[in-house]
Amino acid sequence: MAAVKETAHEPDEVSTRAWDSRGFRWLWTGSAVSSFGSEVAELALPLLALVTLAASPGELGLLRAAQFLPFLLATLPIGLLVDRSRRRPLMIGADLGRFVLIALIPVSVWLDLTSVLLLCVVVFGAGVLTVLYQMADFTFLPTVTTVHQLADANAKLAATQSAMEIGGRGAGGVLVQALTAPVAMAVDAVSYLLSALSLSRIRVIEQVPVRSARSPLREVATGFRVVWTNAYLRALLGGAMTFNVCQEIFTIGFMLYAVRDLSISPAGVGAILVAGGAGSFAGAWFGSRLTARWSYGKVLLVALALGNTAPLASALTGPVGTWAFELLLGVFFVMGIGIGISNAHAVTIRQVAAPAELRGRVNAAYRLITWGGIPVGALGGGLLASELGNSFAMVAGAAGLATATLWILFSPIRTLRSVAQASPERTSY
Known part of the structure; x- marks a missing residue:
């Protein structure tokens, strides 16, 4: 690059x-x-x-x-x-x-x-x-x-x-x-x-990449090394792993709680999920305009804080009673806005921070680790719901989601003025 x-x-x-x-x-x-x-x-x-x-x-x-x-x-x-x-x-x-x-x-x-x-x-x-x-x-x-x-x-x-x-x-x-x-x-x-x-x-015009003489195993290992040694990629990796595990716990708890405890119809559950998609669309569409006014790192951090903290409001579904459906609509919409902004911004940092010749291997290592958290969260969510209750699993997942933002808060990402600062030419491994 x-x-x-x-x-x-x-x-x-x-x-x-x-x-x-x-x-x-x-x-x-x-x-x-x-x-x-x-x-x-x-x-x-x-x-x-x-x-x-x-x-x-x-x-x-x-x-x-x-x-x-x-x-x-x-x-x-x-x-x-x-x-x-x-x-x-x-x-x-x-x-x-x-x-x-x-x-x-x-x-x-x-x-x-x-x-x-x-x-x-x-x-x-x-x-x-x-x-x-x-x-x-x-x-x-x-x-x-x-x-x-x-x-x-x-x-x-x-x-x-x-x-x-x-x-x-x-x-x-x-x-x-x-x-x-x-x-x-x-x-x-x-x-x-x-x-x-x-x-x-x-x-x-795409140039044919120069093939390395090293073994495939060493080349794959290089992707893991870059992900772990690059401060930007390491923070995003930790945040994404935490998010994926806790998101599965939250989602399983929410589905069970909404259908069995709140008696929300399948159409109602679908409407709540659509609200999340609508929020994600709005966040993704307008997010780049925010970085034109404020620094890249600050926009990403605020978006993560918004999206990852909003699910905590699901704990109020019991006290609000008949307004639980409307509350969940709002929770998912706000969560979607944060996710829509942060996803696009995080992907951009990953594309810029990874050396061009290693982008495929770096992305492979990143995805393997972060996606590996999905079955862990799914199993954990089912266990929590069966042992401690659907509502407990939902709120526990929401609490875990809020902690995912800490990876970015205590990383160099929050100080990025522009995404170009994350390029390998400006980053030491």
């Missing part, structure tokens, strides 16, 4: 040019359509298993495991592959592969050839390709932007994904209800084809 020269006017001048970039616009378009399809499938796939195939709870759990396993098993080798290859062809290949695999689902249903085992194999393969796409996308984005455009670019991508989360799941329900789950899965498949076509329109 070339040294970044900061001037008083450069960020504004670059920002002016940013949205004239065809490369970013096509990347943005591809991300939007594939995100929409993914959210449609998020609802359609389990419904297809339950309704069309009459899957048992155990089979449904197996299907969910098949979706999740690639993020644990494939992340490290794919991170190495991304650092050794051009990223745009990898992304196009991942999209085309997902189009073929997901299209097999409705075709097999229509030909009466499908089974839960087939679904598991297909979604596992599609999950591996999703890991490939996401890892390559993380590394490719800085190719079509400058360091000063990254925050704005990530904010727009995050806002788009939040909007697709809201619209895609709503559309998925309508498609399943009106046209059946296989048709909804066909829509998901087509979304990946459209994304591949969009990415093919990007005209950018």
